[in-house]
Amino acid sequence: MRDVRGAAVETPWPGLSRRHALGLLAAALPIGDAGAASTAGEGVDVTAHGADPTGQRDSSEAFRKALAQSPKIRVPAGIYLLGNVELSSGASITGAGESSVLKQHPQARFAVLADSGSPRLSSNLRAIRLSNLQLRGSCDSDGFSEFVHLVSLNGVSDVVVDNVLFRGFRGDGLYIGSGNIGGQERHNTQVTLRNCVFDGINHQNRNGVSVIDCDGLVIEDCRFINTTKADMPGAIDLEPDGESFHVVRNAHIARNTFIGVGGHGGAIAIYIPRGVLTKPTGILIENNTIDDALTNAFSFEQPAGMRGPAADTTQLVFRGNRIHRCAARPFRLRGVEGAVLSDNLFADTLQDAQIGFDRPEDDVHDVTLRDNVFERCGSHEDAGLQVFSASDVRFERNSWLDCGNGARDSSAVRFASGSSQRVRFAGNTFASATHRTAHAVSAAPGRRFDAGGNVFAPDNQLKDGLTNAFDRPDS
Numbered sequence: 001m002r003d004v005r006g007a008a009v010e011t012p013w014p015g016l017s018r019r020h021a022l023g024l025l026a027a028a029l030p031i032g033d034a035g036a037a038s039t040a041g042e043g044v045d046v047t048a049h050g051a052d053p054t055g056q057r058d059s060s061e062a063f064r065k066a067l068a069q070s071p072k073i074r075v076p077a078g079i080y081l082l083g084n085v086e087l088s089s090g091a092s093i094t095g096a097g098e099s100s101v102l103k104q105h106p107q108a109r110f111a112v113l114a115d116s117g118s119p120r121l122s123s124n125l126r127a128i129r130l131s132n133l134q135l136r137g138s139c140d141s142d143g144f145s146e147f148v149h150l151v152s153l154n155g156v157s158d159v160v161v162d163n164v165l166f167r168g169f170r171g172d173g174l175y176i177g178s179g180n181i182g183g184q185e186r187h188n189t190q191v192t193l194r195n196c197v198f199d200g201i202n203h204q205n206r207n208g209v210s211v212i213d214c215d216g217l218v219i220e221d222c223r224f225i226n227t228t229k230a231d232m233p234g235a236i237d238l239e240p241d242g243e244s245f246h247v248v249r250n251a252h253i254a255r256n257t258f259i260g261v262g263g264h265g266g267a268i269a270i271y272i273p274r275g276v277l278t279k280p281t282g283i284l285i286e287n288n289t290i291d292d293a294l295t296n297a298f299s300f301e302q303p304a305g306m307r308g309p310a311a312d313t314t315q316l317v318f319r320g321n322r323i324h325r326c327a328a329r330p331f332r333l334r335g336v337e338g339a340v341l342s343d344n345l346f347a348d349t350l351q352d353a354q355i356g357f358d359r360p361e362d363d364v365h366d367v368t369l370r371d372n373v374f375e376r377c378g379s380h381e382d383a384g385l386q387v388f389s390a391s392d393v394r395f396e397r398n399s400w401l402d403c404g405n406g407a408r409d410s411s412a413v414r415f416a417s418g419s420s421q422r423v424r425f426a427g428n429t430f431a432s433a434t435h436r437t438a439h440a441v442s443a444a445p446g447r448r449f450d451a452g453g454n455v456f457a458p459d460n461q462l463k464d465g466l467t468n469a470f471d472r473p474d475s
Contacts, residue, residue, distance in 0.1 A: 009326075042094055042293070043072030046080070053078025055103055060085055067091060069255040074438035075100040075133065083108020086115070089126045095133040098165045103136045109148055109180075111135055116155025119245070124157040131162040137169040139204040143230060145170040146206050152177050155186035160194075166200045166208065170426035173227075174198075177212040178246060185245050198235065200227030203294075207237040217251040224258045233271065234263035234295055238283075242275040250282040258290040266302040266332070270316075270328045272306070279306040280315060281338075287320040297323040297330050297349070304335040304363045314338040321345075321471075329353055330377055334362040342370040350377035352403075356388030358417055363389040374412070378405045383411045384437075389418030397427040403434045411439040412466075419448035424455040425470065431463040441470040 044066045047053060051062035060082040068072040069088040083105030104111040111231040116125050135150040166173030191214055198208030208227045211217060224235035233239060235258055240246035250313045255437040265271060267290045272280055290297045302314055316339040322344050325331050330346035332354045356364040377384035384403025404410030413432050430440035440462050456470045
């Protein structure tokens, strides 16, 4: 299959139909110029201050002069070479659509940036707007550079980025940070991205969006295409640097499309390192589509036992998402306390989903999986989902169809090393018409279950001759 530029795209599923491939590529097409007519006459025209629309001369100073005259500036169609243009409160840059290109200067760390210079929320820069633009990096000519971003925001509140194409970024398309020097303290609130496209071109970049600190993040109706090196996190990465003051909470990631994204964390990755004192809560991820990911579809990792508000233990709601043909795991949860995964489709993933892992800091508590469909998950592994050490885990009304690799011990759900307390299965359906799955639920040798605290309810349905060995470890 080929991308929007006609270049060949490798996929681990060579049987992908031409019709399906064309549908994916149509969804990946960049933003248009629909906003051009509405932007005419809004703000100061940067060309009036000497900005060069041919891209031959550096237009950075012209943009600075225009912003000094008025916080609202207008960018006609053209290519404008610039770097490190700083935004103040109330700044608004509006273009004529993707034909208004802000091209990052090859020697500039950022194309555009905002930094309050203060850890105090009262000093935050406010009401910044970017709309109807293309921001263009140079990963296709200059390659990867982890800390060279198109837009860097630090210490901002009430920011809206609407209908912007981020293309060819070498580091991040958009960095929502805590300063551009390690150890600096900044806090961000109420940052909204909508109707944007993040096109990594060749995966030679870090993340589409990096979030170091934000309370009140919205990412909706965006598209992420061909982003992220294999050893970088993912298309969207919520990952504090490990400072005690960093905050990541109240994030809503909805109705986005991810196509062919890479990384080692996930298309959507949340990683909370040791040292962060504020427990992330209020994370809602819903109605996204993740297709042909070269990484995990979703990952949430933190040290087990993080302190948090006693009245709200729910960290994560992951619902209504559709994952197809993932080269790694449909999801990975480690150290999470308080999560609900519901009404999701996980189809054709090479690896199994994981709850917990093999270190004490990975133990998971209070997780509900409800009304999900796992279809052909773990085709290169011996299970559709593996559970390590976990407590208070509820499996309710899920469907497990043809999961595992067809081996003798292939299972829909396998309890791996570790221990479990208060695990309940109710109303689930386990089926395998192709006989890829041998067991509905199995347990590894040495697996420990608490006495009497686990339930496999009578309303679970085992079809196609599947057996159940829940809470009975293999000999």
